[in-house]
Amino acid sequence: MNDDRDHHPLHTPVIDWFDDNARDLPWRRPEAGAWGVMVSEFMLQQTPVSRVLPVYGQWLERWPTPGALAADPSGEAVRAWGRLGYPRRALRLHAAATAIAQLHNGEVPTDHAELLALPGVGEYTAAAVASFAYGQRHAVLDTNVRRVFARAVTGVEYPPNATTAAERRVAHRMLPADEATAARWAAATMELGALICTARGPECVRCPIAGQCAWRLAGSPEHDGPPRRGQTYAGTDRQVRGRLLAVLREATEPVPQAALDAVWHEPVQRARALDGLVADGLVEPLQDGMYRLPG
Template sequence: MPRRWAARFRPTATVSIVDPAALDHAAVVTKTLRWYGHAARDLPWRRSEATPWSIMISEFMLQQTPVARVLQPWQQWVERWPTPAALADAPSGEAVRAWGRLGYPRRALRLHRAATAIRDDHDGEVPADYHILLGLPGVGSYTAAAIASFAYRRRHVVLDTNVRRVQTRVALGAAYPHPSATAADRALGEEFLPSKAERAARWAVASMELGALICTARSPRCDACPVRSHCSWYAAGRPDWDGPPRIAQRYEGTDRQCRGALLGILRSSDDAVGAEDLLQHWPDRRQAERARDSLLADGLMIVAGDDRYALPG
């Protein structure tokens, strides 16, 4: 195994991991694509009529949010703002309001800013080039690769958590990848990436679906996996994770929940809300004030005069 990969994982002494160089990457790709052809979910942003803009909206919404929670808001956004210019022409506060309870509402502001940049600098069309996409607000390496691949069938390594988990188990024999994408993940992703752009784009979405439906984090369905015979983690007896403890994120009582509660009050009001009316909706006054200040700093709310607050725009 290449040293740069081996250093990331510490399997127990009884585990034997297959050298990634010996893996039949092409066979893994072929079997995954064949499985995807009959097992893929019918998601609206995957249909032939989906536009690059609607695909871009889905990528922003799907960040750290399950598909089931995204379906309805995505449909509402696409109908209300069918083009980047339509969203850019609306007040940014309307984007925050329409984001509802998807979580991480800064994504709504970033999407609005990206739409504005697309309207002003790219003739209203979502760019196809990866490096140009990276220049848009809120678009990182994963999102740029995903948009270029899914909307324009470009050849890119698309690494979300599901893909990294699949390739880590298959090639490296470890239960989980590093918490965030690394250069080693990208190098491994290149090993799987087909040379033809169309096939590479289909592999990107198929491997993502395999991780979402079969090679899941908590209860992997190895009996239904199309690449089980190639998986070094399965061959090693599915060894337990031997890395740092994986701690589930707590939500109840956090500043994030408090921020969401305050934003919920602003979203439900057509008028500016007084400070006392806003802060009384959270039991911990100091935490509420801290959340209010962070929302102001993030641009998710504004001072509307006379100690009153409102959504931006």
């Protein structure tokens, strides 16, 4: 049909580069299976590989199947999540495991729509699991791939803050027609963004497509659009939540209110943060002002 799609000039150099430079990550090994891929994708949301590695290994050892995780209390998932950040991901992974055990016979679904219906699985993760675990043909648009396309195809330094329809069109247009090649392309473009085409200080001298990169050919113009919003953290509810949850993660027994009060001086914000954790299902209030991770 469209010869461009089968033989786009970027495909071969990027995939050849990946053949030689792909990191040996545990979730890329065949023995990881679809569950291993799914666990890694949850952990890697907004979190660097180096911090995921140790937790991933412990997690898969303790819960080698969705059914194993579903059989334990959600609070144990929150505890094992440790300091990875965004602990609601642990809760959602536990909920996804429960759904898989109950609705999918304990097997991670192969169908994209069924993946998308799982808690904590959004546009990116559904495509990633379908592509990496099952070799399917999907546009896998994470922050790395978006940056690679922004530069190599669109010719700008950074992608927009939120994924746009235009980016999805580019990703689909660039997707190799062959299923296995498309899956390889997805992993290769992501790795290129992670290792070479980084947000700051891209190593264009080592880039396999530097000679074809629209951004470089335009003279590497600096980002001009709206500032890319940075998240403040100090003094926010998120920081307070983090401190409260850290206390509960370390405790093996229910914790009294006083122990939680000690982590933050301002009572209104402290109470709001604790209420939020309870509302999110990350903390379980007991009788007499005691708290613990959900049982």
